[in-house]
Amino acid sequence: MKLTLLGGASEVGSLSAHVEEGGLRLLFDCGLTPSKPPKYPMRPPAVDLAFLSHAHIDHSGMIPWLCANFGTDVVATPPTIVVGTMLLEDSVKVSSLEGYPAPYDKGDVKVLKKHFQEAGFGDSLDIGNIEVGLHPAGHIPGAAMFSVKASRDLLITGDINTLDSHLVNGAAPVKCDILVIESTYSGRDHPPRSETERHFLNKTKEVVERGGLAIVPAFAVGRTQEMMMTLMNAGLNIVLDGMGWAVNRHYMNMPGYLRAPERLRDAMSQTRVIRNPGERRALAKEAEVVITTSGMVDGGPVLDFISEKKNDRNSAVLLTGYQVEGTNGRMLMESGELMLGKEKTKIQCELGFYDFSAHADHNELIKFTKRCEPEEVVLCHGENRMALADDLREDGFKVHVPKEGQVMEL
Numbered sequence: 001m002k003l004t005l006l007g008g009a010s011e012v013g014s015l016s017a018h019v020e021e022g023g024l025r026l027l028f029d030c031g032l033t034p035s036k037p038p039k040y041p042m043r044p045p046a047v048d049l050a051f052l053s054h055a056h057i058d059h060s061g062m063i064p065w066l067c068a069n070f071g072t073d074v075v076a077t078p079p080t081i082v083v084g085t086m087l088l089e090d091s092v093k094v095s096s097l098e099g100y101p102a103p104y105d106k107g108d109v110k111v112l113k114k115h116f117q118e119a120g121f122g123d124s125l126d127i128g129n130i131e132v133g134l135h136p137a138g139h140i141p142g143a144a145m146f147s148v149k150a151s152r153d154l155l156i157t158g159d160i161n162t163l164d165s166h167l168v169n170g171a172a173p174v175k176c177d178i179l180v181i182e183s184t185y186s187g188r189d190h191p192p193r194s195e196t197e198r199h200f201l202n203k204t205k206e207v208v209e210r211g212g213l214a215i216v217p218a219f220a221v222g223r224t225q226e227m228m229m230t231l232m233n234a235g236l237n238i239v240l241d242g243m244g245w246a247v248n249r250h251y252m253n254m255p256g257y258l259r260a261p262e263r264l265r266d267a268m269s270q271t272r273v274i275r276n277p278g279e280r281r282a283l284a285k286e287a288e289v290v291i292t293t294s295g296m297v298d299g300g301p302v303l304d305f306i307s308e309k310k311n312d313r314n315s316a317v318l319l320t321g322y323q324v325e326g327t328n329g330r331m332l333m334e335s336g337e338l339m340l341g342k343e344k345t346k347i348q349c350e351l352g353f354y355d356f357s358a359h360a361d362h363n364e365l366i367k368f369t370k371r372c373e374p375e376e377v378v379l380c381h382g383e384n385r386m387a388l389a390d391d392l393r394e395d396g397f398k399v400h401v402p403k404e405g406q407v408m409e410l
C-alpha cells in the first residue's frame, strides 16, 4: 500500500491523502488553506473514488477542482454534502472579491453536487478489494473518520475531537494497523472546557456590564453553534450575523447528526439574526454580544463590527479558536493590530482568546492512538508534529512524520 500526503502534512490546512493499492487509487480530502493568498495542495492525479471527511474548506476546498477535471465521485455524509457545498459556493465568492485567481468557479461547484455520493456513519463501501467505512470523528456534525480495509487496515481521522461538545459526541477509537492522525494540537493541551466556558461567560458579562459590545468571531460551521449553546440562558442580548444561521437550519434538518438537537433549537430561539444590512444597523444598536464570521477575522461582517468599535475600550473581541499563521486573527492575537481594508489598524478594545477548539489536544491524541492499537502512526495536519512524535515513540509506536509529496510504502 502506498500513502502520500499531497498537502496538509506539515501544516494545518490543504489536507489531501492519496492511497494506492492493487491499481486502485483513492483520495481522502482535498483542501486548501484560506490564507491570503490561498495555499493549495499538490494537484492530485485522477482517482477511482474520493472521500470528504467534513465541510471545512481546509479539507474540501479543492474537491470541485477534482470533480471538474476528472469527473470523480465523492463520498461524504449528508451534513458534509449540504454544508460543504454552501461553504464552497461562499469560497468562490470570497476569492473573486479578494481578487485571487480561483482554481474553479461556481459552475464547477454545481458539477460537484452531481458527483456527491451520500453515506452515513456505520456504512461501508467496496471498491475492488478495498473496503472503506465511515465513523463519527466528533469534530463537527457529520465529520467522518475513514477506515480503509486493504492489505493492511488504515484509519484516516480527518479532524477529530475525542471529547463531547455541546454539538456532537466525541470520537470513539477504531482498531487499525496504521493510524493516519491529525496533529493540530501536538505539543499543546486544552484547559478543561468547563473552565474555558466559565472564563468566557464571565468576560462576556463584564464587557456587557461596562456598556461594551462583545464581538465573538466564529466559523459559521461548528463554532457558531457551539458559542450559541455556550451563551444560551445567560440572559444576554445575542445577535448572530453571517452564514451561521443557514448552517443552523441545515443541522436542524438532520437532527440525527447532533448530540442534542433540542438544545440547539433552544439556543436558536434565544438568538436574533441579522439577514441584511438594514437589520445589521437596527439590531447592532441593541446587541450585547455578536457572534459572526469569519472565525479568523479575514473577512465577513466581523470586520464591520470591529471597525465600528475599534476605539471603544469598553468593547472586546473574544477569539474562540485556533488562528492559522498568516490570518488577520493571528496578527490580532500577536500584535493587537489587524488589516481593516488595506490599512493595518491598532485595536483599542480589549482582546481575549478562549480555546473552544474542536480538535483533540496532545494528551487526547495520545490516548486515542493507544486505544486504536496501531502498529504504525502517520502524523499529519500539524505545524509542530515532533512533540507528538516524540511522546508516541516513547510509548513504543513506530511513527512517521512525512513531508508533503513523500510516498510512503506501508
Ligand SMILES: [Zn+2]
Pocket (backbone or CB within 6 Å): 054, 056, 139, 159
Ligand atoms: Zn475541521
